[in-house]
Amino acid sequence: MGKHMTEPTDGLAIETTGLTKRFAGKKTAVDDVTLDVRRGEVYGFVGLNGAGKTTFMRMLVGLARPTSGTLKVLGSSRLTNEVLRRVGTTIEKPAFYPGMTGRQNLTLLARYTGMGVADIDASLKTVDLAGRADDKFRTYSLGMKQRLALAAALMGDAELLILDEPTNGLDPSGMAAMRDLIREQAASGRTVMLSSHLLGEIAQVCDRVGVIHHGRLIAVGTTGEIESKYGARPSLVVTCDEIPRAAVIAAELDTVEEVREQADGLLVFAPEDAAGPLTSALVAAGVTVRGIRPNQRSLEDVFLEMTSDTVAERQA
Incomplete structure (x- = not known):
């Protein structure tokens, strides 16, 4: 040695x-x-x-x-x-x-x-x-x-x-x-x-x-x-129009934990089976939904989620 x-x-x-x-x-x-x-x-x-x-x-x-x-x-x-x-x-x-x-x-x-x-x-x-x-x-x-x-x-x-x-x-x-x-x-x-x-x-x-x-x-x-x-928090990526209004509608669903606005739509923290009700609610409100899918999260996504101030405060 x-x-x-x-x-x-x-x-x-x-x-x-x-x-x-x-x-x-x-x-x-x-x-x-x-x-x-x-x-x-x-x-x-x-x-x-x-x-x-x-x-x-x-x-x-x-x-x-x-x-x-x-x-x-x-x-x-x-x-x-x-x-x-x-x-x-x-x-x-x-x-x-x-x-x-x-x-x-x-x-x-x-x-x-x-x-x-x-x-x-x-x-x-x-x-x-x-x-x-x-x-x-x-x-x-x-x-x-x-x-x-x-x-x-x-x-x-x-x-x-x-x-x-x-x-x-x-x-x-x-x-x-x-x-x-x-x-x-x-x-x-x-x-x-x-x-x-x-x-x-x-x-x-x-x-x-x-x-x-x-x-x-x-x-x-x-x-x-x-x-x-920290990566088990499920989320959905929604591609849609009228993003601010869509965020308000999504946040009203019982199964939705959190909504974040993105450049071309929303990141919605909710289980995968919320995709149907979420799409229906947005379409019913006149919001054009071009796509919705489960969010495939990388380790880097997990890290950024962990170090967001709201999550860090919950962990403290």
Whole structure:
């Protein structure tokens, strides 16, 4: 086993209890978050932009001080240099120099942080940059730049990786390559916590997911558990004219829980067997109905539904 296989005594790589961060004159960024990340798993931390993901991760590596609550990283409640050397992170991406090569940038970073340079070639190979290591950073694509940041996080044989939006801005092929890299790190025995604002994207690589909204942790589980619990709310897509009037008519039906106006019709939260009565009510009122069908919801739909303020308030 590699040295990154050292096992925390409590079996958890990350543990927080009531972790809270308030900024002076601003809203609470992280609000009473209690979670754990198990050793060896890939944990996805998902939330809309501004939900508190980065602030939470910054506290895990000592870049921000909690207002209240406790945390443990790799079994330690003190974020000493010894502990942090075992953590690789892309939260604060290194300031790579455009005119220097990938290898030169990593060499400079290793010297600056006190790490040895022996891991550079291995890290570059791991992220599939060995063939471009001696090209200047300015010639790198966005995906290559993201991979170089991951290579920097891997130096020192970190046993815990905390990756902030590692797929952000990547095209589908770049996302797929980054997912493969993350899976490889988990397969090697590392624990990975990564954040994203896309549940559908992160679901493809994570063992468990925590959903954060306005600083509060509102759901934790496998993607299957979350989809089952929060995705079971049936709805109908109605394509029609006179949308505002149609919304009022639909909302009057007993089986309709909620109605939302869309660009070409309505999203009606009701069971599938409400389609007939709903169509009849709209037609009887003189509304032209061009189509009605059950809503096939993706994981992303479930996520957006979960993080709508009305739903989040019900969950709180």
